[in-house]
Amino acid sequence: MFAATALDHRNRRTQRAFKALFGLMTLMLITPVIIILTVLVVKGGPALSMEFLFSAPSNGMTAGGIFPALVGTVWLVAVALLASVPVGVASAIYLAEYAPDNWFTRLINLAIINLAGVPSIVHALFGVGAFVLFAGFGESILAASLTLAVMTLPVVIVATRESLQAVPKAFREACWNMGATRWQTIWKVVLPNSISGILTGVILEVSRTSGETAPIMFTGAALFLPFLPQGVLDQTMALSLHLFVLSTQVPNVPEHLEYGVALVLIGMVLAMNALSIGFRVYLRGRKKW
Amino acid sequence: MADATTAAKDLAIDVRGVSLWYGTFQALYEVNLEVKRGSITALIGPSGCGKSTLLRSVNRINERLGSYVRTTGSIHVLQHDVLAEDVEPARLRKEVGMVFQRPNPLPLSVRDNVLFAHKLHRTGQRYTRAQEDGIVEEALSTVLLWDEVKDDLDRKATTLSLEAQQKLCIARLLPVKPSVILMDEPTSALDPAATEALEELIWELRGDYTILIVTHNMAQARRASEETAFMLLGRMVEHGPTEELFLRPHDQQTADYIEGRYG
Numbered sequence: 001m002f003a004a005t006a007l008d009h010r011n012r013r014t015q016r017a018f019k020a021l022f023g024l025m026t027l028m029l030i031t032p033v034i035i036i037l038t039v040l041v042v043k044g045g046p047a048l049s050m051e052f053l054f055s056a057p058s059n060g061m062t063a064g065g066i067f068p069a070l071v072g073t074v075w076l077v078a079v080a081l082l083a084s085v086p087v088g089v090a091s092a093i094y095l096a097e098y099a100p101d102n103w104f105t106r107l108i109n110l111a112i113i114n115l116a117g118v119p120s121i122v123h124a125l126f127g128v129g130a131f132v133l134f135a136g137f138g139e140s141i142l143a144a145s146l147t148l149a150v151m152t153l154p155v156v157i158v159a160t161r162e163s164l165q166a167v168p169k170a171f172r173e174a175c176w177n178m179g180a181t182r183w184q185t186i187w188k189v190v191l192p193n194s195i196s197g198i199l200t201g202v203i204l205e206v207s208r209t210s211g212e213t214a215p216i217m218f219t220g221a222a223l224f225l226p227f228l229p230q231g232v233l234d235q236t237m238a239l240s241l242h243l244f245v246l247s248t249q250v251p252n253v254p255e256h257l258e259y260g261v262a263l264v265l266i267g268m269v270l271a272m273n274a275l276s277i278g279f280r281v282y283l284r285g286r287k288k289w
Numbered sequence: 290m291a292d293a294t295t296a297a298k299d300l301a302i303d304v305r306g307v308s309l310w311y312g313t314f315q316a317l318y319e320v321n322l323e324v325k326r327g328s329i330t331a332l333i334g335p336s337g338c339g340k341s342t343l344l345r346s347v348n349r350i351n352e353r354l355g356s357y358v359r360t361t362g363s364i365h366v367l368q369h370d371v372l373a374e375d376v377e378p379a380r381l382r383k384e385v386g387m388v389f390q391r392p393n394p395l396p397l398s399v400r401d402n403v404l405f406a407h408k409l410h411r412t413g414q415r416y417t418r419a420q421e422d423g424i425v426e427e428a429l430s431t432v433l434l435w436d437e438v439k440d441d442l443d444r445k446a447t448t449l450s451l452e453a454q455q456k457l458c459i460a461r462l463l464p465v466k467p468s469v470i471l472m473d474e475p476t477s478a479l480d481p482a483a484t485e486a487l488e489e490l491i492w493e494l495r496g497d498y499t500i501l502i503v504t505h506n507m508a509q510a511r512r513a514s515e516e517t518a519f520m521l522l523g524r525m526v527e528h529g530p531t532e533e534l535f536l537r538p539h540d541q542q543t544a545d546y547i548e549g550r551y552g
Contacts, residue, residue, distance in 0.1 A: 170393035176353050177389075178406035178461070179382035188405075189395055 047260025072236030079145035088156030116154035144220030163197020196283030203276035301499035307362035331514035348385035386462030392454035394446035407464035452483035
């Protein structure tokens with residue numbers, strides 16, 4: 001009575017076929033990542049050394065290390081964070097906690113989504129106009145970082161807003177009903193419980209910012225500048241641009257040098273992502289509701 | 290005249306002719322309700338009859354939960370008009386605490402939950418650790434929870450049993466000495482034994498606090514209240530001593546409801 005019929009067999013075959021199909025797609029998804037990493041490690045690994053990390057490029061960039069570019073990337077990312085995190089987190093708090101649900105708020109949300117969709121080269125040109133020329137920062141770390149900040153603002157806003165909204169409404173009601181103001185509610189309950197999500201957003205921003213090339217090309221990153229920047233109004237080298245330059249602009253660069261730069265860059269990004277995952281796991285382990 | 294004044298003084302909550310709209314939807318029609326100081330009053334009625342809305346307008350939390358709330362009429366808590374222009378909602382909510390359907394302790398330790406409102410509302414002076422311990426013990430003892438949690442006050446409140454969580458939600462109101470506690474179906478998430486424990490507790494609090502409790506549970510209204518008010522479709526149908534209302538309802542609609550003919 002309960003034995004499988006022809007229909008059951010057919011259903012089972014279909015079910016297996018789809019499972020296999022989806023599995024295959026997933027495999028295809030991770031294949032490029034594995035190939036890229038393998039190639040980079042194999043070809044760029046030999047280039048890695050203390051000297052590579054801590055010396056300036058030499059001999060027309062066909063020898064030497066990447067130190068100025070490494071330091072430059074850290075500068076760019078740090079200044080971009082300083083600019084975008086306060087603005088991004090504050091506006092996310094406004095949108096999630098204070099903004100009434102009306103057409104204006106929806107317009108702002110739409111603008112944020114669109115900001116995330118603007119091509120990075122357009123951001124670059126905007127940066128040239130707004131920061132380099134109009135604000136008069138010239139080609140500098142400040143101009144380049146602000147351009148990066150504008151570009152990655154949506155990441156911070158969306159990540160922060162989502163982690164704020166993930167805090168159960170019951171907690172807010174509980175606070176309001178004890179006579180807490182909105183700000184007391186946010187400060188004492190909402191933020192402590194959404195900090196892991198916010199940090200994740202910030203770290204994702206770091207990894208995205210450190211890899212961007214177009215936005216910094218015209219706004220403050222130099223092709224070759226063997227000195228370390230002394231302040232935010234200096235120009236600087238950056239890893240991403242350095243890689244682009246080595247690959248396309250300079251003849252006779254030894255292959256392992258290019259791969260070495262790419263490896264360091266992707267290593268930084270992956271380390272940041274790993275850090276963000278670690279944060280998440282740690283902070284999620286602490287909160288229970 | 291003197292009598293009227295004395296009578297008004299005995300009222301913790303005095304709702305007069307209150308109509309309330311959510312946008313264009315009218316949820317309350319000319320509702321009157323008098324709640325005597327220190328008494329327990331149950332609000333009963335079928336879902337959507339406006340009893341939760343009425344409850345939530347007493348501490349004006351309606352305004353936070355849904356925008357576009359418009360209220361006419363007057364609501365007095367301890368002779369003070371809560372709808373007046375100069376009322377600070379935070380002050381009002383300190384005086385009028387609220388307990389929800391689902392226990393909603395904050396994701397903090399038991400101790401911090403009890404001290405939360407206290408810390409929000411203390412003015413200026415710092416409390417010593419010992420003073421705070423005293424506050425915590427007193428509040429938890431009042432809700433009959435002290436023995437259960439006294440050895441583990443740093444435990445996350447959200448890991449307690451639902452019964453303990455709900456008791457904690459009452460306990461955390463007490464340190465700021467509210468005069469009124471609103472309860473919105475406080476036992477609907479609890480099992481029968483926990484419900485009974487909560488009802489006993491609510492009964493214990495009578496006298497020290499004025500309690501207005503919304504319930505779907507007829508038996509609960511009978512067991513754990515002194516007066517009962519029956520609402521239907523946004524209107525107050527009948528209000529009287531609990532025993533009287535259940536035994537000799539004046540209104541046919543009340544009789545139908547308590548006999549389970551609708552709702």
